[in-house]
Amino acid sequence: MxxxxxxxxxxxxxxxxxxxxxxxxxxxxxxxxxxxxxxxxxxxxxxxxxxxxxxxxxxxxxxxxxxxxxxxxxxxxxxxxxxxxxxxxxxxxxxxxxxxxxxxxxxxxxxxxxxxxxxxxVDKLGKMPIPLEVMPAAYRVVSNRLRDMGGVPSIRMAERKDGPVITDNNNFLLEVAFKEIPDPKFLEKELNSIPGVIENGIFxxxxxxxxxxxxxxxxxxxxx
Missing domain, CATH: 3.40.50.1360 (Rossmann fold)
Structure with a gap:
């Protein structure tokens, strides 16, 4: 601290x-x-x-x-x-x-x-999963697309309320883990190209x- x-x-x-x-x-x-x-x-x-x-x-x-x-x-x-x-x-x-x-x-x-x-x-990005803000209606199809890309998606659950985390924009937060991220810029664009993804956490x-x-x-x- x-x-x-x-x-x-x-x-x-x-x-x-x-x-x-x-x-x-x-x-x-x-x-x-x-x-x-x-x-x-x-x-x-x-x-x-x-x-x-x-x-x-x-x-x-x-x-x-x-x-x-x-x-x-x-x-x-x-x-x-x-x-x-x-x-x-x-x-x-x-x-x-x-x-x-x-x-x-x-x-x-x-x-x-x-x-x-x-x-x-870190030496390379990817020790933590990448957060994605996702429209609730797209949760399942986005998750399937992330698996097709080799990722392991999960929805972030709230700690002091029941159910998933809801963002300030009233969307879900998915987290996707990849074995490696060789090109952060490319992956940032690829993730944002998935319909239903509002924005991902690679900068x-x-x-x-x-x-x-x-x-x-x-x-x-x-x-x-």
Missing amino acids: ELKKQVGYEAAKLVKDGDIVGLGTGSTTLHFIERLGERVKEEELDIMGVPTSYQSFFLARDLGIKITTLEENDVDLAVDGADEVDPDLNLIKGGGAAHTLEKIVDSSAARFVVVVDDSKL SGYVDEVLVGTQEGVKVLKKD
Whole structure:
């Protein structure tokens, strides 16, 4: 938790007065938003946030960060977490079931910065299953298509309610495991080509830099 707080606070330093900021979702981004709220009060920053989930919306609102949307403003800087980061800065996201709006906001930003602790760094993507937001009516046919592609799909079940996880967009969340992911960019497109899939959790080619919390301090990874 301390590493997550360390890197979240470091990312908050990147925000400048007047910025429109994409507010990611998850435990590490929570620290970023909290510190950003403190800066708004301490420095009277004139910024606005574009939330990627109800979680980030409610947190930002309660901290006094003004809210806006992509309909109203372009995003200068988006800060978000990740579940896996490979050496090419490709990501798997979706642990918080918010990857659809996260991908929309993060990919639209002039600068997209990822915040993680060093446990999220992997040699290759695929240690965790890939989340897919799927229309409920398409659950069975999407699952069959994923099996045809060599994947092992399962529906994510809720922990504190009966039945499946329902996303902020009122869809199901499938998770599909593959033995290997040799080409994340190709698989990202292939998964999104399945009718009924709203969006998948592979983020290939979107990231500008990654801030990594380590015991030795914050490490910065950038695209070559």
